[in-house]
Amino acid sequence: MARKSVILATSSVLVTAFIFLTVRAAAQDWFKTGTGLGITKARVAVPETVARSSFTQPLPKTFHDVLWADLEYSGILDLVSSSFYPLQSPAQPSELNAQTWAAAPANAYMVAYGNMTTDGTNISFAGYLSDVHNPSAPPVIQKIYRGAATDADARRLAHQFADDIVAYLGGGQPGVARTQIAYVSALGGNKEIWVMDYDGANQHAVTHLHSIALTPRWSPDSSRIAFTCYVPYSGVTSAQICIYSMVSNRLIGFPRFRGTNSSPAWSPDGTQIAFMSSLNGDPEIYVVDADGARLHRVTFAAGVNTSPVWNPKTGKQMVFVSDRGGEPVLYLSDSDGSNVQKLDLPDMGYVVDPAWSPNGQLLAFSWRRPSGNYDIYVMDIVSRQLAELTKDEERNERPSWAPDGRHLVFESTRTGTRQIWSMLADGSQPRQLTFEGQNESPNWSPK
Amino acid sequence: MQRFTFRTFPFLFGLIVLGALASGCKKNVATTPPAPSPAPAAQPTVTLNASPTSVSSGQTVTLSWSSTNATDLDIEPGVGKVAPQGATPVNPTTSTTYTITATGAGGSATATAHVDVNANPAARTPSAAPERPNMSELFSQNVQDAFFDLDKSDLRDDARIALTKDAEFLRSYPSMHVSIEGHCDERGSTEYNLGLGQRRAEAAKNFLISLGISADRMETTSWGKERPFCTEHTEECWQQNRRSHFVLAQ
Numbered sequence: 001m002a003r004k005s006v007i008l009a010t011s012s013v014l015v016t017a018f019i020f021l022t023v024r025a026a027a028q029d030w031f032k033t034g035t036g037l038g039i040t041k042a043r044v045a046v047p048e049t050v051a052r053s054s055f056t057q058p059l060p061k062t063f064h065d066v067l068w069a070d071l072e073y074s075g076i077l078d079l080v081s082s083s084f085y086p087l088q089s090p091a092q093p094s095e096l097n098a099q100t101w102a103a104a105p106a107n108a109y110m111v112a113y114g115n116m117t118t119d120g121t122n123i124s125f126a127g128y129l130s131d132v133h134n135p136s137a138p139p140v141i142q143k144i145y146r147g148a149a150t151d152a153d154a155r156r157l158a159h160q161f162a163d164d165i166v167a168y169l170g171g172g173q174p175g176v177a178r179t180q181i182a183y184v185s186a187l188g189g190n191k192e193i194w195v196m197d198y199d200g201a202n203q204h205a206v207t208h209l210h211s212i213a214l215t216p217r218w219s220p221d222s223s224r225i226a227f228t229c230y231v232p233y234s235g236v237t238s239a240q241i242c243i244y245s246m247v248s249n250r251l252i253g254f255p256r257f258r259g260t261n262s263s264p265a266w267s268p269d270g271t272q273i274a275f276m277s278s279l280n281g282d283p284e285i286y287v288v289d290a291d292g293a294r295l296h297r298v299t300f301a302a303g304v305n306t307s308p309v310w311n312p313k314t315g316k317q318m319v320f321v322s323d324r325g326g327e328p329v330l331y332l333s334d335s336d337g338s339n340v341q342k343l344d345l346p347d348m349g350y351v352v353d354p355a356w357s358p359n360g361q362l363l364a365f366s367w368r369r370p371s372g373n374y375d376i377y378v379m380d381i382v383s384r385q386l387a388e389l390t391k392d393e394e395r396n397e398r399p400s401w402a403p404d405g406r407h408l409v410f411e412s413t414r415t416g417t418r419q420i421w422s423m424l425a426d427g428s429q430p431r432q433l434t435f436e437g438q439n440e441s442p443n444w445s446p447k
Numbered sequence: 448m449q450r451f452t453f454r455t456f457p458f459l460f461g462l463i464v465l466g467a468l469a470s471g472c473k474k475n476v477a478t479t480p481p482a483p484s485p486a487p488a489a490q491p492t493v494t495l496n497a498s499p500t501s502v503s504s505g506q507t508v509t510l511s512w513s514s515t516n517a518t519d520l521d522i523e524p525g526v527g528k529v530a531p532q533g534a535t536p537v538n539p540t541t542s543t544t545y546t547i548t549a550t551g552a553g554g555s556a557t558a559t560a561h562v563d564v565n566a567n568p569a570a571r572t573p574s575a576a577p578e579r580p581n582m583s584e585l586f587s588q589n590v591q592d593a594f595f596d597l598d599k600s601d602l603r604d605d606a607r608i609a610l611t612k613d614a615e616f617l618r619s620y621p622s623m624h625v626s627i628e629g630h631c632d633e634r635g636s637t638e639y640n641l642g643l644g645q646r647r648a649e650a651a652k653n654f655l656i657s658l659g660i661s662a663d664r665m666e667t668t669s670w671g672k673e674r675p676f677c678t679e680h681t682e683e684c685w686q687q688n689r690r691s692h693f694v695l696a697q
Contacts, residue, residue, distance in 0.1 A: 212673050215638060234507060234536040235696045236626045238668035239641060255528040260645040260669040263638045276642055279530055281649055283642035292528050294518045304642030321639060328639045352636040397636060441637065
């Protein structure tokens with residue numbers, strides 16, 4: 001009981017911001033994932049970006065807003081409320097009064113600040129991260145970030161600065177502010193593959209197939225997206241695997257197989273794709289080289305076998321969904337299909353959408369227990385300990401891990417329409433990323 | 448349960464940190480078996496069949512093939528890379544010799560199949576020509592879909608009755624090809640439903656095969672829950688969406 005209080009106290013910012021969630025947390029299994037947890041988070045102050053030129057667009061403000069949002073959502077630090085800041089924002093280290101920032105009420109440990117200049121065409125941001133408890137040392141980050149004088153580049157530079165700060169304070173684990181999320185949107189009339197920034201900005205259609213595209217999966221180097229597509233051939237339209245190159249912006253050739261082919265998953269080295277195929281009748285899992293050669297079958301059990309995922313750390317194991325025992329549940333096997341074992345859960349229900357965390361330790365999935373609707377759970381694969389990350393908020397499905405292992409993206413119908421949401425991997429800070437139309441099947445880019 | 452979970456918190460945390468720091472300690476894999484002594488790689492074999500071997504321009508021919516010891520198969524013209532075993536429909540417009548090349552560690556092998564195409568549509572068999580205009584109408588009047596229970600792909604009695612009538616119809620039009628499309632209601636998950644729909648399509652196909660309809664007249668695929676016939680959130684509507692739907696292949 002005492003330990004629980006400590007955990008809740010150290011996440012006091014979350015408690016304030018998400019009273020509702022925290023009350024719920026007290027009534028359910030709850031753990032935190034990631035590095036640096038259990039340690040008091042660093043308190044970081046982020047004063048306004050000082051404009052050193054006159055700007056026709058509010059780019060310094062955009063930069064500051066995006067930086068603030070990135071750091072607030074990083075999961076590894078606490079932002080000091082701006083109401084505690086000294087009146088003057090420092091533009092450079094010589095203007096930083098370290099003692100004022102370190103003292104009450106700010107009580108900051110680090111200050112992230114800087115100044116932006118423009119010549120009308122380009123912008124330049126001089127960014128600094130200073131340890132105000134060690135004022136004689138030079139800033140731990142001092143770097144110039146350059147880009148075009150556009151809203152998009154102001155956002156991009158802020159993401160870069162945020163990632164540098166998170167990498168420094170997060171024990172070297174890179175931030176995710178420049179990652180992207182692929183998903184399926186029917187906003188243009190047909191279900192196509194779309195991509196957006198990790199924070200929901202810059203949403204745009206990638207495919208224009210005018211058919212149905214489903215289940216996008218980024219290749220490990222983020223250069224390609226494999227997905228399920230419907231392609232007509234000789235008068236018969238069937239589900240096939242398509243691969244889209246984000247480099248050449250076109251589909252890459254991939255062989256066609258009989259029946260239904262879906263749910264591609266990349267091996268961690270990017271050389272192979274596991275997928276469901278009914279080329280021999282029953283839906284089974286096959287593995288094929290990314291260029292379509294060396295097809296081989298890895299599951300041999302009557303029923304549906306689908307949604308394979310590889311252990312991203314080792315590539316030596318797979319988790320997949322099978323209804324060989326009745327309802328669909330998760331199975332673990334070696335990546336050649338041997339040593340199959342059912343992943344038992346403490347209740348019945350329909351268990352789908354496995355997603356393996358980047359460090360290979362945790363499995364996220366959706367579980368429809370007999371008493372409820374689909375919710376996102378996380379399981380520690382070794383100990384089989386479980387945590388429920390969403391609860392009683394309509395359908396929550398298809399989790400996908402961010403490369404930092406600290407965030408998940410998923411789809412939820414909690415607003416009445418199906419939309420993409422992200423959250424920290426402990427279920428806190430749910431954030432809605434899409435708002436229009438129906439959007440589903442998010443997949444977080446590995447880079 | 449709850450207390451237990453919280454007590455294991457530091458353990459989990461430790462695991463994660465350990466995992467991040469030293470992935471090498473993950474698991475002692477059983478000692479690797481010695482690499483098998485390199486046997487001489489076997490020569491690939493391959494067969495290719497076309498059915499039928501004589502058609503009118505635009506009609507469908509099914510190419511089927513099988514191979515051994517091959518890792519890479521390619522059918523030309525117009526098909527490309529294929530699986531070690533399989534079949535695919537093609538629609539040649541002129542007489543064509545299809546060649547399959549099978550390549551493996553032990554070398555390569557080829558096989559061919561020739562299809563004669565009668566380029567003049569007027570020379571079609573007299574019985575086929577007048578049927579053509581009414582075909583899709585006839586098809587939709589006579590062919591019934593098969594319906595399923597929730598999360599099930601086995602055939603109910605009503606589905607068997609419908610499929611038995613479908614078999615009679617297909618028997619009277621022996622050149623007709625169909626696509627059987629499996630559908631599911633909205634309650635399951637997207638990916639699992641793609642598999643379940645395929646099982647439903649396959650169940651209908653296998654029943655028709657048992658009634659004497661040739662397998663190469665039928666293609667199957669699944670639409671999962673992507674193309675519902677009915678969009679209300681009621682059992683009546685869900686039942687409409689759990690089906691194997693027949694489509695006349697062009």
